[in-house]
Amino acid sequence: MTDSKYFTTTKKGEIFELKSELNSDKKERKREAVKKVIASMTVGKDVSALFPDVINCMQTDNLELKKLVYLYLMNYAKSQPDMAIMAVNTFVKDCEDPNPLIRALAVRTMGCIRVEKITEYLCEPLRKCLKDEDPYVRKTAAVSVAKLHDINANLVEEQGFLDSLKELLGDSNPMVVANAVAALSEINEASSTGQPLIEMNTATINKLLTALNECTEWGQVFILDSLSNYNPKDDREAQSICERITPRLAHANAAVVLSAVKVLMKYMEMMGQDTDFVTNLSKKLSPPLVTLLSSEPEVQYVALRNINLIIQKRPDILKHEMKVFFVKYNDPIYIKLEKLDIMIRLTSQANIAQVLSELKEYATEVDVDFVRKSVRAIGRCAIKVEQSAERCVSTLLDLIQTKVNYVVQEAVVVIKDIFRKYPNKYESIIATLCENLDTLDEPEARASMIWIIGEYAERIDNADELLESFLDNFHDENSQVQLQLLTAIVKLFLKRPTDTQELVQQVLSLATQDSENPDLRDRGFIYWRLLSTDPAAAKDVVLAEKPLIAEETDLLEPTLLDELICHIASLASVYHKPPTAFVEGKVGLKRMLPARGGDADSDQEVAGATIIPEPGSLIGDLLDMDIGGAAVPRGMGGAPAPDLLGGGLDQLLAGGPPEPAAGGANSLLGDIFGMGGSAHSGYVPPKQVWLAPSKGKGLEVNGTWSLRNNIIHMEMTFTNKAMQAMQGFGIQLNKNSFGLVSTQPLSIPLLNAGQTLDISLPMNCTGPVQKMDPLTNIQVAVKNSIDIFYFACIAPLHIFFTEDGAMEKKTFLNTWKDIPAANEIQYTIENVECTSDGISTKMGQNNAFTVAKRTLEGQDMIYQSLKLSNGIWGLVEIKLSPGNPTITLSFKSRVMEIAQAVFQVYDAILHN
Numbered sequence: 001m002t003d004s005k006y007f008t009t010t011k012k013g014e015i016f017e018l019k020s021e022l023n024s025d026k027k028e029r030k031r032e033a034v035k036k037v038i039a040s041m042t043v044g045k046d047v048s049a050l051f052p053d054v055i056n057c058m059q060t061d062n063l064e065l066k067k068l069v070y071l072y073l074m075n076y077a078k079s080q081p082d083m084a085i086m087a088v089n090t091f092v093k094d095c096e097d098p099n100p101l102i103r104a105l106a107v108r109t110m111g112c113i114r115v116e117k118i119t120e121y122l123c124e125p126l127r128k129c130l131k132d133e134d135p136y137v138r139k140t141a142a143v144s145v146a147k148l149h150d151i152n153a154n155l156v157e158e159q160g161f162l163d164s165l166k167e168l169l170g171d172s173n174p175m176v177v178a179n180a181v182a183a184l185s186e187i188n189e190a191s192s193t194g195q196p197l198i199e200m201n202t203a204t205i206n207k208l209l210t211a212l213n214e215c216t217e218w219g220q221v222f223i224l225d226s227l228s229n230y231n232p233k234d235d236r237e238a239q240s241i242c243e244r245i246t247p248r249l250a251h252a253n254a255a256v257v258l259s260a261v262k263v264l265m266k267y268m269e270m271m272g273q274d275t276d277f278v279t280n281l282s283k284k285l286s287p288p289l290v291t292l293l294s295s296e297p298e299v300q301y302v303a304l305r306n307i308n309l310i311i312q313k314r315p316d317i318l319k320h321e322m323k324v325f326f327v328k329y330n331d332p333i334y335i336k337l338e339k340l341d342i343m344i345r346l347t348s349q350a351n352i353a354q355v356l357s358e359l360k361e362y363a364t365e366v367d368v369d370f371v372r373k374s375v376r377a378i379g380r381c382a383i384k385v386e387q388s389a390e391r392c393v394s395t396l397l398d399l400i401q402t403k404v405n406y407v408v409q410e411a412v413v414v415i416k417d418i419f420r421k422y423p424n425k426y427e428s429i430i431a432t433l434c435e436n437l438d439t440l441d442e443p444e445a446r447a448s449m450i451w452i453i454g455e456y457a458e459r460i461d462n463a464d465e466l467l468e469s470f471l472d473n474f475h476d477e478n479s480q481v482q483l484q485l486l487t488a489i490v491k492l493f494l495k496r497p498t499d500t501q502e503l504v505q506q507v508l509s510l511a512t513q514d515s516e517n518p519d520l521r522d523r524g525f526i527y528w529r530l531l532s533t534d535p536a537a538a539k540d541v542v543l544a545e546k547p548l549i550a551e552e553t554d555l556l557e558p559t560l561l562d563e564l565i566c567h568i569a570s571l572a573s574v575y576h577k578p579p580t581a582f583v584e585g586k587v588g589l590k591r592m593l594p595a596r597g598g599d600a601d602s603d604q605e606v607a608g609a610t611i612i613p614e615p616g617s618l619i620g621d622l623l624d625m626d627i628g629g630a631a632v633p634r635g636m637g638g639a640p641a642p643d644l645l646g647g648g649l650d651q652l653l654a655g656g657p658p659e660p661a662a663g664g665a666n667s668l669l670g671d672i673f674g675m676g677g678s679a680h681s682g683y684v685p686p687k688q689v690w691l692a693p694s695k696g697k698g699l700e701v702n703g704t705w706s707l708r709n710n711i712i713h714m715e716m717t718f719t720n721k722a723m724q725a726m727q728g729f730g731i732q733l734n735k736n737s738f739g740l741v742s743t744q745p746l747s748i749p750l751l752n753a754g755q756t757l758d759i760s761l762p763m764n765c766t767g768p769v770q771k772m773d774p775l776t777n778i779q780v781a782v783k784n785s786i787d788i789f790y791f792a793c794i795a796p797l798h799i800f801f802t803e804d805g806a807m808e809k810k811t812f813l814n815t816w817k818d819i820p821a822a823n824e825i826q827y828t829i830e831n832v833e834c835t836s837d838g839i840s841t842k843m844g845q846n847n848a849f850t851v852a853k854r855t856l857e858g859q860d861m862i863y864q865s866l867k868l869s870n871g872i873w874g875l876v877e878i879k880l881s882p883g884n885p886t887i888t889l890s891f892k893s894r895v896m897e898i899a900q901a902v903f904q905v906y907d908a909i910l911h912n
Contacts, residue, residue, distance in 0.1 A: 014040075015049055022053040027065075030057055034068045041075055048076045051083045058090045063101060066094075070109040077113045084113060088121045095125035100134035107137065111144030119152050123159050130164045135173035142168055142176065146183035150190065162187070169204060174211035178219025181208065181226045200230040202237070209244045217253040221569075224248065224259035228266055228566065238267045239277050246281070249288040254299050257288050258306055258569035265310065265565050269593045282317050285310075289317070290324050297332050304338040305574045309564050311345050312555055322351050326358055327370075336370050344380045352388040355381060356395060363399050363407060372410045375399060379414025383421045383549065393418060393426050400432060408436050409445035416448035419455065420549045427456055437466060443478035446470075450481065454488025458495045464503055467492060471503075474510050479517050486511050486520065487542070490527050494539050504531070562593040580822050682707050682798060682846035683909045687717060691782065691791045698722025699751075699784065701791070707799045707846070712740070712763040718748060719756045726751045726784045733767070734779035738800050738869055741767030746782075765800070765869040775897055776800075796908065797868075797901035801847035805867035807875075812851045812865055816875055819892045827889045827903040832910045836860040836880060839887075842909055848876065858882075866902075874902055 018040075021033035034057055040047045054072050057065060077084040094106035107129040110122045126148065129141035145165055149156040156162060165187075168180035208223050215223070224245070232238040241263075248260035264285065268278050289310070292303035311318055325339045325346065340362070347355050359381070362374035375396070382392035396411045412433060418426060433452060440446045450470065457463040470477070470485050477485070486507055493504040511524030530538035556564065556576065563578050572579050684706040691701035703716040720726055729748040733741055743762045751757060772779075776795045781788055807815070834842065839862060840850040848866045855861070862878040872895050880887040889906055891899050 019053050031065050038068050048079055051076055051080045055086050074109060074112045077115050081115045081117050084115055085118055088118055092125050095129055100137050104137045104140040107141050107144050111147035114151055135176050139176045139179040142179040142183045146186045149187045170207050174215035175219055177211035178215040178222050182222040185226060217256050220256050221259045224263055228263045235271050238270050242267050246284060254292055255569060262568035285317050286321060290321055293324055297335055300335055302574055306568050308342055309573055312561055313565055322346050333367060337373055340373050340377055344377050347381050347384055349385055349387055352385045360395055368406055375407060375410035376414055379417055382418050389422055397429060405439055408439055409442050412445045413448045416451055427459055430456055443480050447480045447484040450484045450488045454491040457492040463492055464500050482520050486523060490542055494543055565593055683912050685796055690793050691789055693721040696789050697786050705795045705799045710803045712799045714761040714763055716759045718751055720751045720753055723753055728785040730783040732781050735768045735770035736778050737772045737775050739765045739767040739769045776901055796905050798846045798905040800869045802867050802869055803847055805847055805865055806849035807851050807865040809852050816892060819894055823896055824890055824892045825899050829907050830886045832885055832887050836862055846909055
């Protein structure tokens with residue numbers, strides 16, 4: 001008879017009967033009674049009243065009965081903590097039982113009883129089991145330590161269980177080693193210190209690699225995860241570890257394969273990119289990833305999401321495996337869509353013909369979502385592989401001829417993108433698109449079609465009629481369509497002003513007077529004022545040459561991709577989000593890929609001003625500026641620049657805007673300690689060419705930025721390489737992120753042919769503010785007797801560090817805690833030849849102030865604070881080991897847009 005009989009009872013007075021059976025002298029009746037109790041508990045009945053009677057059954061040699069009693073105890077110990085103490089003696093006794101299965105059962109149950117009252121009684125039995133002669137007991141005890149840490153972390157540390165776990169890393173049994181690694185990893189994730197518990201060195205690594213070959217698949221996963229957190233000393237050690245891990249790629253379990261891939265991907269990043277070893281390793285990674293795609297759909301999906309990350313980092317690994325990603329007719333939709341995404345990423349000139357024929361087939365499928373994505377994929381192919389663009393356009397036209405509504409709409413959207421990538425190349429198809437205008441009912445398709453009509457209005461005879469047809473139901477249209485229609489009609493007017501004046505007035509009236517959408521109203525008013533005050537300027541703005549769209553618009557941001565590569569085979573790699581985005585509470589140390597072996601120089605980018613290609617939109621922004629006048633910001637009245645990004649910590653710490661300091665305490669200290677005296681200045685990047693003579697009609701401007709006596713200076717060298725003299729010089733800065741303006745005019749009365757002149761122009765931050773991208777981008781206009789010249793440069797962020805950026809220790813600590821963990825970013829700077837004192841001195845000269853120093857486990861820790869001219873605070877923690885040229889910099893701020901610029905100036909200053 002099966003165990004189902006225990007679940008079918010409906011007797012009244014059941015608890016009373018069970019109580020009497022549990023106290024029976026007959027072992028058989030007692031066992032049957034416990035089974036009934038467990039059955040009742042399983043179906044949700046409350047049998048906690050039987051707690052003392054069940055506990056009495058613990059004193060038995062029968063392993064089956066003991067297991068059942070322990071199961072009951074785990075379930076009800078929390079609701080009956082006082083009664084649970086009765087079981088302690090039995091636990092202690094069972095932990096010394098001659099049968100290792102009973103010892104392991106006792107220690108496992110102890111770990112599962114989450115009652116603080118009795119945890120201290122369980123320490124001694126657990127300590128004995130950690131040193132038990134039987135490996136089964138030791139491996140069970142290792143996991144129990146992690147469970148105990150979750151209940152009472154301090155107790156585990158005080159009782160020395162962490163040291164016992166570390167000793168188990170050298171155990172002779174591989175499963176004990178695997179469980180010890182798993183327990184230490186779990187404890188580490190929950191640790192508040194953030195310091196790794198497993199001290200990874202060559203000896204430990206060898207022990208783990210030895211155990212790797214013999215333990216179970218889940219043990220292998222834990223060990224591989226632990227190995228992924230180790231940074232080998234050199235390429236030779238990395239290669240040795242990779243060779244010992246490579247056999248795991250042939251494992252039958254997908255988790256083991258992906259964990260091995262994670263370790264290899266990380267180590268490949270550390271080695272030189274062009275070495276034969278890395279090339280061979282890349283070839284070995286391909287077959288196991290392909291094999292994963294023959295698994296059941298759920299495993300396939302996880303594999304595909306991970307492959308998506310891998311090929312973004314290293315497309316060469318699977319560049320010859322396009323066929324395995326072709327969609328099968330019986331694939332679930334989520335597999336089809338993921339495969340399609342990977343196909344596009346692997347598309348190249350070599351396989352484009354094959355891919356296009358596949359995509360054309362997919363576009364005739366019955367699944368609407370899949371067909372839509374297939375049509376979009378054809379467009380992405382055209383943008384990615386220029387040689388295939390004509391063929392892709394032809395394919396899209398064939399699909400439009402099918403007259404299937406959703407196919408036509410998607411085709412219009414992607415053709416719009418193709419026009420943006422290849423202007424003036426495929427406009428002959430516009431007539432075909434216009435034929436399908438009436439069938440478009442989705443906002444994105446309608447907006448795309450309107451954009452095409454507006455952009456190529458001069459080539460479409462009835463463009464005004466086509467656009468006018470949309471105006472009839474203007475207020476019923478989606479906001480995306482309304483905005484696009486407004487812009488398209490303004491473009492049409494600028495191209496054909498004589499016969500479209502009424503049309504433009506009608507749309508401007510609809511947008512500004514009848515609309516409730518603030519975006520639409522604002523755009524309408526801008527166009528209205530542009531057209532009424534300066535039509536030439538309107539033409540320059542609205543019909544400006546547009547930048548070509550990027551090939552891959554959906555690639556992950558590089559730092560996020562590096563972090564996700566370190567989380568391959570976890571949920572983060574499936575969601576394509578870092579763990580902090582979906583896990584509450586502590587999520588352990590942030591994992592990042594190490595710097596590439598061959599890229600040491602690339603990290604040492606000088607944070608000085610670098611030239612940005614001249615943006616076409618610069619002209620529209622600077623058209624109406626008065627070059628000759630004094631640099632008084634319009635509409636600001638000399639007020640301090642507002643905090644453009646919000647969230648500056650000055651409200652938290654001091655309240656109110658800072659008073660301008662004249663010769664503050666820092667400059668006095670500089671005099672006393674000989675740090676530059678009255679001419680105190682920080683790091684000055686080398687000068688770069690800001691305006692080339694070819695663009696300046698013979699005028700060359702080289703420049704950099706400096707901070708002298710806490711005043712920002714624009715250091716420029718003007719060279720006249722023309723054949724004639726230049727005069728009438730003036731300069732003005734466009735609105736920028738920090739309100740930077742010159743405080744005096746440019747004093748160059750005459751610059752003769754062949755003459756060179758150095759100018760130092762003082763600046764302040766009281767001008768109008770407009771957030772720029774990049775943040776420290778400064779757009780400049782220089783006027784002389786020949787012309788007005790525009791250029792852009794990047795100012796190093798440290799020139800905006802103010803002299804009142806020093807924090808009190810207590811304020812620093814409280815602020816660091818208040819700023820959320822998600823606002824912390826780590827950065828590694830290599831080849832720093834400075835002691836901790838040297839770093840403090842160098843950064844102090846640049847207004848990054850050392851708040852405190854301490855030494856922790858052989859590492860020097862420096863804590864620094866800095867404040868920008870707009871009131872935003874930044875907090876920095878620097879870790880360095882004596883003799884090690886690599887330092888780790890952790891940065892926190894409420895405004896994380898400044899993080900990258902802060903890292904760049906630290907890098908530049910410490911390498912100067």
